[in-house]
Amino acid sequence: MTDEQVVSATAQSAARTDTFPRLLRVVSLGVGPLVAALVLGGLVLLLMGFNPLSYYAYVVQRAIFSPSGLEATLTRMGPLLLIAASLIVAFRAGIWNLGGDGQYLLAAVFVAAIVPLMLGILPVWTNLLLGLFIGAAVGAIWGLLPAILKAWQGLNEIITTLMMSFLGVSLANVLVKLAFLDPATTTPQTRTLPVEARLPRLFDTSVSSGLIIGLVAVIAVHLIMTRTSFGMRLRLVGANPRAAIHAGLSVPTLTIAVFAISAALAGLSGAVDILGTHGNVRADWNPAYSLTVVPLVFLARLNGFGSIAYVFLFSALTIGGESAARRIGVPSFFSLVIVAILLITLGLAEYLDKRHQERARR
Amino acid sequence: MQALDQAPAALAATPSGAPVVALRGVTKRFPGVVANDDVTIEIRSGEVHVLLGENGAGKSTLVGMLSGLQQPDEGRIEIDGKVCVVASPKQALAMGMGTVFQHSMLVPSLTVTDNFALGGPWWKRPDRAGIAAGIRDTARRLGLRVDPQALVSSLSLGERQQVEILRALMRGSRCLILDEATAMLTPHEAVALGELMRRLVAQGIAVIFITHKLNEAIAYGDRISVLRLGRKVGEIDPDALRGASESENIERIIALMFGTSEKGESVRRVQVSRRLGDVVLTVEGLCCDAGRVPVRDISFSVRSGEILGIAGIDGNGQKELAEVLAGQLPRGSGSILLMGSEMGGASVGERRNRGLRYVTDDRLGEGTVGTFPVATNFLLKDIGADPFWRGGIERPQEIRLQAERHVRDFDIRTPGTQTPVGKLSGGNIQKVLLARELTGAAEAVIFAKPTYGLDVNNIRTTRKRIREAADSGKAVVLISTDLDELLELADRIAVMDRGRLRGIVGNDDDARDAIGRLMSAGDDE
Numbered sequence: 001m002t003d004e005q006v007v008s009a010t011a012q013s014a015a016r017t018d019t020f021p022r023l024l025r026v027v028s029l030g031v032g033p034l035v036a037a038l039v040l041g042g043l044v045l046l047l048m049g050f051n052p053l054s055y056y057a058y059v060v061q062r063a064i065f066s067p068s069g070l071e072a073t074l075t076r077m078g079p080l081l082l083i084a085a086s087l088i089v090a091f092r093a094g095i096w097n098l099g100g101d102g103q104y105l106l107a108a109v110f111v112a113a114i115v116p117l118m119l120g121i122l123p124v125w126t127n128l129l130l131g132l133f134i135g136a137a138v139g140a141i142w143g144l145l146p147a148i149l150k151a152w153q154g155l156n157e158i159i160t161t162l163m164m165s166f167l168g169v170s171l172a173n174v175l176v177k178l179a180f181l182d183p184a185t186t187t188p189q190t191r192t193l194p195v196e197a198r199l200p201r202l203f204d205t206s207v208s209s210g211l212i213i214g215l216v217a218v219i220a221v222h223l224i225m226t227r228t229s230f231g232m233r234l235r236l237v238g239a240n241p242r243a244a245i246h247a248g249l250s251v252p253t254l255t256i257a258v259f260a261i262s263a264a265l266a267g268l269s270g271a272v273d274i275l276g277t278h279g280n281v282r283a284d285w286n287p288a289y290s291l292t293v294v295p296l297v298f299l300a301r302l303n304g305f306g307s308i309a310y311v312f313l314f315s316a317l318t319i320g321g322e323s324a325a326r327r328i329g330v331p332s333f334f335s336l337v338i339v340a341i342l343l344i345t346l347g348l349a350e351y352l353d354k355r356h357q358e359r360a361r362r
Numbered sequence: 363m364q365a366l367d368q369a370p371a372a373l374a375a376t377p378s379g380a381p382v383v384a385l386r387g388v389t390k391r392f393p394g395v396v397a398n399d400d401v402t403i404e405i406r407s408g409e410v411h412v413l414l415g416e417n418g419a420g421k422s423t424l425v426g427m428l429s430g431l432q433q434p435d436e437g438r439i440e441i442d443g444k445v446c447v448v449a450s451p452k453q454a455l456a457m458g459m460g461t462v463f464q465h466s467m468l469v470p471s472l473t474v475t476d477n478f479a480l481g482g483p484w485w486k487r488p489d490r491a492g493i494a495a496g497i498r499d500t501a502r503r504l505g506l507r508v509d510p511q512a513l514v515s516s517l518s519l520g521e522r523q524q525v526e527i528l529r530a531l532m533r534g535s536r537c538l539i540l541d542e543a544t545a546m547l548t549p550h551e552a553v554a555l556g557e558l559m560r561r562l563v564a565q566g567i568a569v570i571f572i573t574h575k576l577n578e579a580i581a582y583g584d585r586i587s588v589l590r591l592g593r594k595v596g597e598i599d600p601d602a603l604r605g606a607s608e609s610e611n612i613e614r615i616i617a618l619m620f621g622t623s624e625k626g627e628s629v630r631r632v633q634v635s636r637r638l639g640d641v642v643l644t645v646e647g648l649c650c651d652a653g654r655v656p657v658r659d660i661s662f663s664v665r666s667g668e669i670l671g672i673a674g675i676d677g678n679g680q681k682e683l684a685e686v687l688a689g690q691l692p693r694g695s696g697s698i699l700l701m702g703s704e705m706g707g708a709s710v711g712e713r714r715n716r717g718l719r720y721v722t723d724d725r726l727g728e729g730t731v732g733t734f735p736v737a738t739n740f741l742l743k744d745i746g747a748d749p750f751w752r753g754g755i756e757r758p759q760e761i762r763l764q765a766e767r768h769v770r771d772f773d774i775r776t777p778g779t780q781t782p783v784g785k786l787s788g789g790n791i792q793k794v795l796l797a798r799e800l801t802g803a804a805e806a807v808i809f810a811k812p813t814y815g816l817d818v819n820n821i822r823t824t825r826k827r828i829r830e831a832a833d834s835g836k837a838v839v840l841i842s843t844d845l846d847e848l849l850e851l852a853d854r855i856a857v858m859d860r861g862r863l864r865g866i867v868g869n870d871d872d873a874r875d876a877i878g879r880l881m882s883a884g885d886d887e
């Protein structure tokens with residue numbers, strides 16, 4: 001070999017060793033923690049006296065490979081994706097809207113109370129559109145107080161949104177039990193929306209079109225945050241509020257806008273869940289989607305597409321977990337255990353990766 | 363105060379001792395760079411050994427190796443003549459090497475005493491009274507005043523540094539490494555630190571003082587080693603240093619640092635007279651109480667092509683004045699006229715659109731977003747503007763092209779336009795700001811401490827940019843705490859003190875004296 005050949009050969013091998021570990025890194029960072037979480041979760045199952053392999057097999061079979069299970073999984077994704085969109089807007093703009101549960105539930109209650117009353121007066125599709133609008137509006141109104149306090153008083157929105165969330169959940173319950181009670185039933189719940197007046201189903205399946213609304217919302221939010229000047233302004237406020245002031249942005253106005261969008265999306269999620277799946281709200285019902293989705297969007301690093309993947313995974317875990325609870329006896333909350341372990345393994349993987357990189361730099 | 367007076371005498375009497383620490387032929391490589399190349403340096407007790415060099419000359423890597431954070435690839439470190447491996451910061455401390463880093467390593471929410479107690483065995487209750495007594499004792503010995511019960515957050519940056527030096531000494535350091543110790547200090551605090559260094563060496567401590575400021579090196583150093591691109595390019599021993607005049611020393615060091623003699627530029631007043639145009643910016647009776655220091659009754663006007671310098675000790679309302687002018691702080695009363703029209707009520711963005719630019723001194727705090735790419739940081743003040751956005755949609759091609767143009771025109775050293783700006787050196791971040799503020803249709807530019815914390819080379823390019831801005835007909839307001847910078851660049855110099863302008867003098871031969879008189883006149887009130 002001549003010198004030149006040697007040089008090019010070493011350069012090639014250097015390039016190969018360079019790209020190969022990079023691929024390996026992406027794979028190990030993306031899949032490794034998931035596998036580790038499932039293994040650790042399996043250990044927990046073993047300790048509880050269940051066979052982890054048969055549990056996982058059952059969950060996957062019921063949630064993904066059985067047609068009805070997959071349809072339930074996809075339907076559940078709709079409201080979860082809207083919540084994810086709500087959180088991505090807020091978190092990317094540096095605002096911790098943790099009040100999604102109250103915004104969701106109040107919106108759900110108002111939608112469930114008003115939409116059945118309008119049946120027969122308006123055509124079904126205007127009724128549905130109006131229902132979605134009511135949901136978004138109620139959510140946004142419930143986010144207004146924390147928004148104002150944050151924008152002009154600098155009050156910590158973590159505390160105010162959480163407080164408003166507790167209040168919202170309680171108020172929703174009170175409304176169901178006192179004001180919006182269905183007189184035709186004995187259990188405290190709102191009037192039930194007939195199945196034919198709900199959001200249309202997709203094709204021949206039982207998947208609600210809420211899934212489409214959710215997918216559109218989360219992708220739109222992703223594109224707005226990454227590709228538009230409005231999104232750039234929000235990200236600037238989120239990354240460095242002082243730089244935003246220096247750059248001449250009106251931080252209070254943007255804060256209000258972020259709250260309005262985020263809370264409206266949470267409210268929309270409630271509307272979609274009622275109009276698409278439940279049809280009514282029973283007293284003391286609170287799925288607490290918002291706080292459950294918080295770890296998911298962080299696992300996806302506030303990326304819209306990543307969030308879709310994580311929401312699908314979580315949705316499958318809960319749907320499969322719910323039937324496993326009936327069949328095998330593993331509590332349905334086990335899916336939350338998996339998410340919690342996943343957070344830890346992902347954090348660990350990131351820590352190890354950072355240390356590895358630092359070591360390589362030395 | 364007695365100790366202070368005796369310090370120089372004690373120094374003259376103390377002969378330079380044997381090397382406490384020596385680096386012999388040390389080489390340290392990082393992927394793609396040789397940070398230190400065959401460096402040999404001896405640190406003697408009773409000497410302030412200055413390591414002088416530009417950003418990136420390899421000073422920090424040397425500190426890293428001496429403090430046990432990094433290991434040399436080649437060469438050896440000797441302590442008291444014996445070859446040692448400094449494997450960890452803990453070990454470095456045990457060997458008597460104390461390091462005070464540029465950024466405070468104290469816990470702000472704890473008292474001084476509790477900070478000293480950190481690192482003790484966890485199962486023992488810290489002997490707070492003993493530690494406090496030790497602090498008072500050591501502080502007295504060095505002529506410092508430190509309150510052991512004070513919360514660290516209540517101390518100024520200079521006081522925090524003194525506390526860190528005390529801590530290093532109380533842990534038995536014989537060799538004290540001060541890494542860019544004066545970079546964050548006010549000029550007054552820097553002088554105090556210089557005096558403290560003299561007292562430390564008078565007591566037989568070896569001090570390694572890392573800086574990129576020539577005047578500090580000459581004022582406080584006994585021995586100066588100059589680093590350039592990782593190599594040690596020269597050393598000036600104490601005899602040579604004391605034997606020569608200040609200007610001879612400066613010339614020699616500049617020759618070492620840049621490989622050329624830059625005599626022409628070190629002479630003050632290179633400022634050439636420009637033809638001044640019409641009045642661009644007029645400020646009348648401006649007051650503002652919204653900032654930390656209230657601004658009172660400021661009046662001045664700047665013409666096209668003119669540089670108005672604003673001198674004064676840092677923290678006398680200069681920052682507030684700049685922010686009121688830029689619109690970041692609300693004006694209390696008074697008027698701000700740009701090209702004859704009032705803009706006191708306009709927002710930050712409107713003022714920028716009308717041609718007012720503000721180059722902030724807080725480059726990472728508000729000037730840029732460290733995690734955003736360089737290309738994005740060029741546009742922080744023009745979000746949504748044509749041609750970079752069309753109908754609110756980003757156009758990556760245009761943004762990239764502009765970024766590449768700026769990087770080329772302003773000679774910004776960055777791996778790419780998508781590199782997070784926080785990864786660049788201070789000088790290059792400043793160039794990003796200059797590129798953003800000086801392009802486009804600007805009428806008036808406010809520079810706040812534009813060369814603060816930069817190395818000699820970047821100071822020179824920044825000053826050139828300021829001069830060019832004025833040459834091209836812009837009205838320039840130059841706020842600086844560096845009098846020499848103002849004397850070099852400004853046409854007229856105003857003195858600011860406790861929120862007021864004490865007077866404006868023309869930059870002629872007795873400007874320095876006149877400014878001095880104005881500053882001291884303010885003190886009499």
